[in-house]
Amino acid sequence: xxxxxxxxxxxxxxxxxxxxxxxxxxxxxxxxxxxxxxxxxxxxxxxxxxxxxxxxxxxxxxxxxxxxxxxxxxxxxxxxxxxxxxxxxxxxxxxxxxxxxxxxxxxxxxxxxxxxxxxxxxxxxxxxxxxxxxxxxxxxxxxxxxxxxxxxxxxxxxxxxxxxxxxxxxxxxxxxxxxxxxxxxxxxxxxxxxxxxxxxxxxxxxxxxxxxxxxxxxxxxxxxxxxxxxxxxxxxxxxxxxxxxxxxxxxxxxxxxxxxxxxxxxxxxxxxxxxxxxxxxxxxxxxxxxxxxxxxxxxxxxxxxxxxxxxxxxxxxxxxxxxxxxxxxxxxxxxxxxxxxxxxxxxxxxxxxxxxxxxxxxxxxxxxxxxxxxxxxxxxxxxxxxxxxxxxxxxxxxxxxxxxxxxxxxxxxxxxxxxxxxxxxxxxxxxxxxxxxxxxxxxxxxxxxxxxxxxxxxxxxxxxxxxxxxxxxxxxxxxxxxxxxxxxx
Numbered sequence: 001x002x003x004x005x006x007x008x009x010x011x012x013x014x015x016x017x018x019x020x021x022x023x024x025x026x027x028x029x030x031x032x033x034x035x036x037x038x039x040x041x042x043x044x045x046x047x048x049x050x051x052x053x054x055x056x057x058x059x060x061x062x063x064x065x066x067x068x069x070x071x072x073x074x075x076x077x078x079x080x081x082x083x084x085x086x087x088x089x090x091x092x093x094x095x096x097x098x099x100x101x102x103x104x105x106x107x108x109x110x111x112x113x114x115x116x117x118x119x120x121x122x123x124x125x126x127x128x129x130x131x132x133x134x135x136x137x138x139x140x141x142x143x144x145x146x147x148x149x150x151x152x153x154x155x156x157x158x159x160x161x162x163x164x165x166x167x168x169x170x171x172x173x174x175x176x177x178x179x180x181x182x183x184x185x186x187x188x189x190x191x192x193x194x195x196x197x198x199x200x201x202x203x204x205x206x207x208x209x210x211x212x213x214x215x216x217x218x219x220x221x222x223x224x225x226x227x228x229x230x231x232x233x234x235x236x237x238x239x240x241x242x243x244x245x246x247x248x249x250x251x252x253x254x255x256x257x258x259x260x261x262x263x264x265x266x267x268x269x270x271x272x273x274x275x276x277x278x279x280x281x282x283x284x285x286x287x288x289x290x291x292x293x294x295x296x297x298x299x300x301x302x303x304x305x306x307x308x309x310x311x312x313x314x315x316x317x318x319x320x321x322x323x324x325x326x327x328x329x330x331x332x333x334x335x336x337x338x339x340x341x342x343x344x345x346x347x348x349x350x351x352x353x354x355x356x357x358x359x360x361x362x363x364x365x366x367x368x369x370x371x372x373x374x375x376x377x378x379x380x381x382x383x384x385x386x387x388x389x390x391x392x393x394x395x396x397x398x399x400x401x402x403x404x405x406x407x408x409x410x411x412x413x414x415x416x417x418x419x420x421x422x423x424x425x426x427x428x429x430x431x432x433x434x435x436x437x438x439x440x441x442x443x444x445x446x447x448x449x450x451x452x453x454x455x456x457x458x459x460x461x462x463x464x465x466x467x468x469x470x471x472x473x474x475x476x477x478x479x480x481x482x483x484x485x486x487x488x489x
Contacts, residue, residue: 008048016154017119024050025115029108030056033100036107042071048175055090063119069376123188126154128183128192135204138194140174150178151193157192164195166228177262179204197227202268205259206233206317212247219244221273224328228266232325245270258374265306269325277332281305288315291339301332301465314340331465358384359417368408375400388413 008026008408012019024046027046034056043059060073062085073091078084083091100108138150139156146161148170163181170176178194179201195201203220211216223230237244248270249256256268274280278293281303288311298304305323307315315336317322327334337345360376360383377400379386387409395406 011092011116015116015120017116017123021119022112022116025112025119026108028115030100031052032111033108034095034350038095040070041095042068044095048099054097055367056095056097057354058095059287060091062087062089062094071474089258114305120155121185124191125183125185127154128180132180132182133200133204134176134180135208136180136194136203137175137177140170140172140176142172143447150176152194153442155192157194158189159194159196163193163195163197164227165264165266165348168196168228168267169358177201177205192251197225199225199231199233202231202233202259202263205262207250209255210248210250210379212242212244217242218247220401222329222331224325226321226325228264229261230269230321232269232329233273234271234280234284234329245272271329277303277330277483279300280330281326281334282330284329284380285322285334288322290315296335301330302335303332304335304337305339305340306342312336327465329465332464360384360387363387363412363416366412371406372405384413388417 008022022351026048031044032047033360034046038044038058041058045059046054046056048054059071059072060078060083061074062075062078064074064087066072066074073396075087076083078091083093085091120235122252122445127297127444128379136152138152140155141149141151144158145151148159148164148472150157155181157178176196178196179198180192181195181198181200182193184190184193202225203223205214206220210218211237213220213235217237219236219238221236223231223233231249235244235248237247256270260266260268261395269286271280271283271286274283280291280294284318285305289306289429290311291306294304294306296304302459314322317325323334323336360381363384364370364373376382376387376398378400381390381398392406394402395401395409401409
């Protein structure tokens with residue numbers, strides 16, 4: 001019997017849980033099995049003794065008159081079962097373990113295993129719940145469909161297919177670095193979930209590779225990543241003498257190259273962070289040249305970006321990737337348009353504001369003489385729109401209109417249209433909430449975005465930030481910048 005006691009202690013040591021937890025689980029399991037076997041008995045208690053092993057007892061109370069046969073005995077019944085006692089005493093009747101049977105034993109086994117698993121989960125949760133986002137080393141242990149199971153030493157963790165980079169493939173026994181993505185306490189997939197696709201992986205790799213980040217001189221402000229394709233990471237320096245982008249790139253790109261190799265060639269843009277969202281957006285959308293940025297709604301974090309027609313595809317990126325990552329990096333919604341698209345939008349808006357068929361008589365309010373108005377009406381020019389469509393040559397041919405009158409006509413027409421410009425915030429670019437020209441960029445771009453893509457020929461893209469997380473620095477495995485000069489690869 002002592003062997004059972006020792007086996008339980010060995011199991012507890014192997015699983016890394018308290019032996020008392022397993023002893024309690026065994027007791028609960030034995031009582032449950034006994035209830036299945038001895039259905040007419042009341043309260044029960046189980047014990048695990050180092051010498052006698054597992055024992056189970058039915059609890060009885062000695063009474064004068066039995067009201068509850070399952071839990072009470074008379075004095076005569078107690079003596080008959082060789083368990084003497086006085087009225088009011090509680091006695092224990094040992095039940096035969098061999099009477100439990102195979103089915104009861106199987107039930108007990110299931111209960112014990114369940115309790116042990118729950119205890120293991122509690123231990124794992126307690127150890128790893130506070131380590132979410134931490135970089136850890138592990139070994140690929142086995143595959144489960146498309147998911148991988150990795151060994152963290154004290155426990156196993158899952159590396160789901162969605163948390164893997166499409167550039168990577170692993171074999172059993174490979175050593176990899178991952179970040180702890182989540183720790184689930186209950187459910188089908190309870191345990192530790194690790195990731196190779198999270199933006200936190202890139203951040204932790206930079207912390208290890210760049211001493212200035214480790215000592216908090218350079219701070220990672222945000223990171224946006226599409227695993228296997230591109231990462232944008234925004235950095236800022238606490239020391240004005242330290243170039244945050246240059247520190248992350250390293251001499252001849254050595255630091256960032258090390259991270260690129262770890263990520264199997266994934267592109268990395270290192271962005272100079274700015275508290276000004278307009279300036280930050282200009283940097284984040286590199287390598288595209290931004291004409292101007294307008295804040296549409298500061299509370300809802302919504303901005304509009306205008307680029308030259310030739311820069312639209314570059315700003316949007318392949319399948320919208322560049323603007324999408326920029327939006328996630330900023331945490332803003334970004335509407336991106338070309339100059340031509342914006343011009344057409346303004347013209348459409350103006351046509352909606354200006355009433356059709358405006359009588360030409362309204363120009364009297366803008367300095368046009370009554371005589372000249374009568375002459376125009378007599379020439380079948382009855383609306384402002386008709387007058388505005390005529391060329392100077394056509395105006396001179398109208399009766400009563402001479403060279404001196406043409407200047408008066410243009411002054412009156414311009415005055416009329418000016419009222420609508422004042423009511424159109426899209427037209428009044430000079431009074432926009434925030435408009436900037438492209439600042440000089442001190443960041444190096446080693447490889448530009450693809451500019452020819454069928455997917456990027458769109459009139460407008462509105463990029464939404466996924467979650468506040470992620471002059472651009474793009475470094476490829478083939479060419480790393482030697483400095484932060486934007487003209488040097």
